[in-house]
Amino acid sequence: MTRVSEHLNHALHDLMETDPDVHLLGEDVSDPYGGAFKVTRGLSTRFGDRVRSTPLSEGAIAGVGAGLALAGRKAIVEIMFADFVALAFDQIVNFAAKSTAMYGRPVPIPLVVRCPSGGNRGYGPTHSQSPQKHFIGVPGLSLFEMTPFHNAGELFARMFALGRPCLFFEDKVLYTRRMYEGGVVDDLFRYEVAGDVARVRLDGVAEPDCAIVVHGGMVHRALDAMRLLLLEDDIACELLVPARLHPLPELPGLERARHVCVVEDGSEGGTWGAEVARVLHPRLWSSLRRPITLLSAADSVIPAAPHLEREVLVQPARIRDAIVEALS
Amino acid sequence: MTVTVPAPTGTTPSGARRTPPPPEPEDLELLLLIRHFELTLLRLFEAGELSGTTHTCLGQEYIPVALSRLLGDDDFVLSNHRGHGHFLARHAEPYGLLAEIMGREGALCAGVGGSQHVYHRRFLSTGVQGESLPVATGVALALKGTGALACAYIGDGTWGEGAVYEALNMAQLWRVPLLVVVEHNGIAQSTPTAAQMSGRVAARAAAFDVLHHRVTSLEVGEIRTELAPLVAMVRQDSRPLVVEFATHRVGPHSKGDDTRAPEEIALAAAHDWYDRYARLFPEPFARIDRERRELVERIAAEVTARPPSAWERP
Ligand SMILES: Cc1ncc(C[n+]2csc(CCOP(=O)(O)OP(=O)(O)O)c2C)c(N)n1
Numbered sequence: 230m231t232r233v234s235e236h237l238n239h240a241l242h243d244l245m246e247t248d249p250d251v252h253l254l255g256e257d258v259s260d261p262y263g264g265a266f267k268v269t270r271g272l273s274t275r276f277g278d279r280v281r282s283t284p285l286s287e288g289a290i291a292g293v294g295a296g297l298a299l300a301g302r303k304a305i306v307e308i309m310f311a312d313f314v315a316l317a318f319d320q321i322v323n324f325a326a327k328s329t330a331m332y333g334r335p336v337p338i339p340l341v342v343r344c345p346s347g348g349n350r351g352y353g354p355t356h357s358q359s360p361q362k363h364f365i366g367v368p369g370l371s372l373f374e375m376t377p378f379h380n381a382g383e384l385f386a387r388m389f390a391l392g393r394p395c396l397f398f399e400d401k402v403l404y405t406r407r408m409y410e411g412g413v414v415d416d417l418f419r420y421e422v423a424g425d426v427a428r429v430r431l432d433g434v435a436e437p438d439c440a441i442v443v444h445g446g447m448v449h450r451a452l453d454a455m456r457l458l459l460l461e462d463d464i465a466c467e468l469l470v471p472a473r474l475h476p477l478p479e480l481p482g483l484e485r486a487r488h489v490c491v492v493e494d495g496s497e498g499g500t501w502g503a504e505v506a507r508v509l510h511p512r513l514w515s516s517l518r519r520p521i522t523l524l525s526a527a528d529s530v531i532p533a534a535p536h537l538e539r540e541v542l543v544q545p546a547r548i549r550d551a552i553v554e555a556l557s
Numbered sequence: 558m559t560v561t562v563p564a565p566t567g568t569t570p571s572g573a574r575r576t577p578p579p580p581e582p583e584d585l586e587l588l589l590l591i592r593h594f595e596l597t598l599l600r601l602f603e604a605g606e607l608s609g610t611t612h613t614c615l616g617q618e619y620i621p622v623a624l625s626r627l628l629g630d631d632d633f634v635l636s637n638h639r640g641h642g643h644f645l646a647r648h649a650e651p652y653g654l655l656a657e658i659m660g661r662e663g664a665l666c667a668g669v670g671g672s673q674h675v676y677h678r679r680f681l682s683t684g685v686q687g688e689s690l691p692v693a694t695g696v697a698l699a700l701k702g703t704g705a706l707a708c709a710y711i712g713d714g715t716w717g718e719g720a721v722y723e724a725l726n727m728a729q730l731w732r733v734p735l736l737v738v739v740e741h742n743g744i745a746q747s748t749p750t751a752a753q754m755s756g757r758v759a760a761r762a763a764a765f766d767v768l769h770h771r772v773t774s775l776e777v778g779e780i781r782t783e784l785a786p787l788v789a790m791v792r793q794d795s796r797p798l799v800v801e802f803a804t805h806r807v808g809p810h811s812k813g814d815d816t817r818a819p820e821e822i823a824l825a826a827a828h829d830w831y832d833r834y835a836r837l838f839p840e841p842f843a844r845i846d847r848e849r850r851e852l853v854e855r856i857a858a859e860v861t862a863r864p865p866s867a868w869e870r871p
Pocket residue numbers: 256285287309313316638639684685686687711712713714715716740742744745746806810
């Protein structure tokens with residue numbers, strides 16, 4: 230069994246081993262600390278000054294990463310908590326992303342900004358957000374997110390191959406969960422990964438009642454809901470988990486589902502889900518029987534106290550209720 | 558500009574140079590209240606009673622305690638992630654603070670903010686480093702001319718954030734009564750200051766013509782005497798001042814994440830006022846220590862038994 234944090238750690242080790250151009254920067258990433266979530270453990274010991282613990286300077290480290298990338302290297306920048314990527318917004322949006330195009334010719338900026346995101350850990354309003362939505366629709370910028378299905382090494386290779394800056398979200402609740410292996414989720418569900426999209430299905434169900442689209446951090450809550458929906462409500466769902474959030478890759482199989490539901494942990498309003506629906510509506514217009522259901526966290530700050538936080542963020546029961554209601 | 562004040566004497570951790578006078582009982586009570594509050598949080602965490610994270614100020618308690626009597630009711634205090642001591646030295650409301658941290662009835666901010674985000678009676682903390690200094694400058698601008706000041710606590714690591722400099726520039730340019738208290742404990746999370754700061758805090762303040770004063774004493778009374786005229790100057794002349802405390806983080810950054818070498822931890826511990834006072838002033842230390850410990854135990858038991866906090870979402 231490999232935990233997601235270990236898997237990411239191995240992927241970074243392999244990447245830095247095979248590609249001497251890769252540099253990694255971030256607060257407290259060096260050994261023995263190895264990063265706030267231990268994802269960079271061992272890297273500084275092994276790769277010396279290609280790995281640097283930085284001052285508390287999110288804006289500047291994103292800019293330094295962009296500079297390394299501009300000068301022909303590849304850079305991975307860790308933002309300790311995704312919330313603080315707000316401090317790097319200018320460097321990412323107005324420099325890194327724009328520079329790939331604003332000089333009238335393609336300028337490669339192979340930069341990956343890793344952002345540990347999400348809540349359900351009681352860290353409070355400034356350490357729990359899922360800020361993906363703030364970066365959607367920025368020309369030149371791609372958004373990816375870790376999932377428990379995707380090989381992180383392949384995702385890093387894919388992001389660097391774009392030659393343009395990418396944000397890579399890693400939901401903190403995933404770190405201690407295991408990577409799924411061998412196509413099996415559990416006794417009920419099987420999965421396959423095709424390109425950017427992981428697809429989780431019930432054996433033998435070709436036309437699910439509902440297809441649920443989620444980002445990596447929502448996977449376990451969606452699976453919990455799917456299990457309840459099947460066993461308690463006799464509703465068969467399949468799950469689509471794109472590792473690339475924006476631009477959205479082709480999501481397979483949706484025409485055969487009776488309903489589509491997009492679930493995310495970002496706060497309500499201007500959401501990733503709305504963007505997914507925008508992309509899907511023209512494609513599915515003739516087969517859709519009802520509007521796509523969009524579920525997100527409440528239009529709210531994320532409280533520190535767990536009993537309040539639970540109410541704000543999306544929980545399995547809410548997914549289940551929304552799907553039951555939509556199909557009733 | 559650096560203000561020169563005669564070097565304090567009782568600065569050695571071992572007390573080798575001379576024995577300082579005993580702290581006043583109220584100061585010792587407050588120091589020990591904060592100490593036991595923090596130790597209790599770590600204990601509650603281990604027992605699984607607390608979630609999220611917490612940053613204790615073990616070893617640094619004397620800083621807000623020293624400042625407490627230099628601040629007036631109309632002053633505004635801005636604090637950071639390591640803010641429990643800052644709060645308790647400002648407001649004697651340990652029940653409310655613990656309830657906030659535990660998400661229980663009576664919480665200062667309904668349990669929404671938790672350990673790092675408290676706004677209560679002119680005390681405000683937030684968990685994003687560097688954010689507070691521009692805000693403090695704005696508060697100080699509003700207070701300018703009233704005799705009140707804005708006091709902002711930041712760590713040495715937070716000097717990595719550009720907002721700190723944008724704020725210092727404006728604070729001096731506009732002559733606002735801003736007291737920046739730097740708790741320079743030589744480390745930011747796991748990164749030693751030497752690995753994240755080029756130059757010195759004093760020189761950075763000097764670059765903006767901001768007054769700077771470095772405090773090495775660990776004695777509450779001594780620090781107060783040293784700072785009183787400077788703080789008065791912030792109010793009267795309406796100008797910013799950076800007070801940099803050479804201090805030590807005795808505990809982990811948050812919980813269980815101390816990767817410092819044993820010698821470094823021992824060095825920090827050697828500066829701890831707690832052991833020193835226990836040794837130098839066994840009476841009244843032992844009595845007050847026991848009283849505060851028992852008080853915090855009662856607070857923790859009472860708050861733990863309360864129902865969860867209620868919050869009306871806007
Ligand atoms: C903008 C921002 N970046 C990173 C963090 C994570 N973080 C919290 S405290 C801390 C270290 C702060 O060091 P310092 O300012 O020296 O204060 P100390 O913890 O030593 O009291 C870091 C990196 C944060 N809270 N905000």
